[in-house]
Amino acid sequence: MPYPAPVMLHVLAGLVAIGAGFAALAVRKGGPSHRQIGTVFFVAMLLMAGSAAVMAAIGGQRLNTIAGLFTLYLVSTAWLAVRRPPRTTGRFETWAMAGAALVCLAGLAIGLQAATVGVQDGDPSSGNDPTIYFVFAGLAALGVGTDLRVMGAGGLAGRPRLARHLWRMCLALFVAAGSFFFGQADEIPQAFRGPHLMIPPLAALGALAFWMIRVRFPARFVLRAPAA
Template identity: 30%
Template sequence: MPTSDSVFLLSHVTLGTLAVVVGAIALGARKGRKTHVSAGRVFAICMGLSSLLGALLGALKYETFWITCHAGILGATLVSSGVLSIRIRMRSAKQGFTAIAVVNLLNSVGLFAAGWYATSLPDTRLFGFAAEDYFFLFAMAAIALAGDIRMIFGEEISDKLRIAQHLVRMCIGFFIAAGSAFTGPGASVFPEAVQRSGLLSLPELTIILLMLFWLWKTLRQPRPLVAAQ
């Protein structure tokens, strides 16, 4: 009979895999069109649920999945703020960004502390993960926190900035999901030769390049590529 841990893990992996598939559709589709919007909604739901399950799994199985707790928290805040960024005119949007900023701040501090502590250990690894892994997630959490602060204290948030914030947050969330599936725990399902070839890093590189491309197109346009929500 499956244990609760195995159910959490299976649900986390299944939702994460679905998030990767629909995330690719949303990223590749023309922005603002029905395909992009529909795929984006499914991605946000799957990524949000997968992230929350990952955070819970990491807390319960901290000996082997602790970093998953931090990654899950980061993924959930990125998706939440990504949705809020295109609905900034909602009265509660800035209050939502404030709550998310607090979570990102605590998560950033936890990641930095974990990475710093890992550097003091003989093998520079904490719960099976290298100090660099914690510092990498810390950098992404810090970037997200800086964006939260900008959205909270910005007197005028232009449509162009809202779309840019949405794009960056969703793409980083997509990057985390793809990393988990191809270079993280999900890499174990691929043959060893494929794991060593470096091919599994290509999806993450592709996401970053596409994010930079769409960010460039968004910021150079006189009007945003996506209509205001």
């Protein structure tokens, strides 16, 4: 077997997650198919991000560790946003927010350290570019800010609840697609490389923008919120 079992688990879970993520975006929201596919996406993302975080931490890969932990935070809180009854929160949200705060602080600290030492090359996936750490820190800070607002309000209902679910799931899909098509581009056979590899990550960002607009202006669309 050319690759260890954890690597194979990570790759297979990532492929399933990316496929299920785009499938969930394509089917009718709130219906049985969406919930079933969404469950597959959720489980696959947990396996992908969890294995990535563990392997990266063992291997001393700080960027992949941060990306894995942040993705776990996104999918778990997005899942709970529609699984909990409206206007309720629990202890998990508090622990998840604390984890996101740690990701934010770690991103800032490593980014500042990398900026002080100097970037050794211009490849963000190398872990030497401070910009990518600042991006993760900023996104984690955004997550912490929204978590504080949600807990202060005692939970969400209606469009805000749906928006919390959508932006976190879409962003997690972007991280997964970007990690595979950008971060692992050197593992893809040369014949299949090219600008087309940018399509899946950009499609995830496009879906994020589309759904935020759709939730923000509901009068122009007919929305059906996911069942709790």
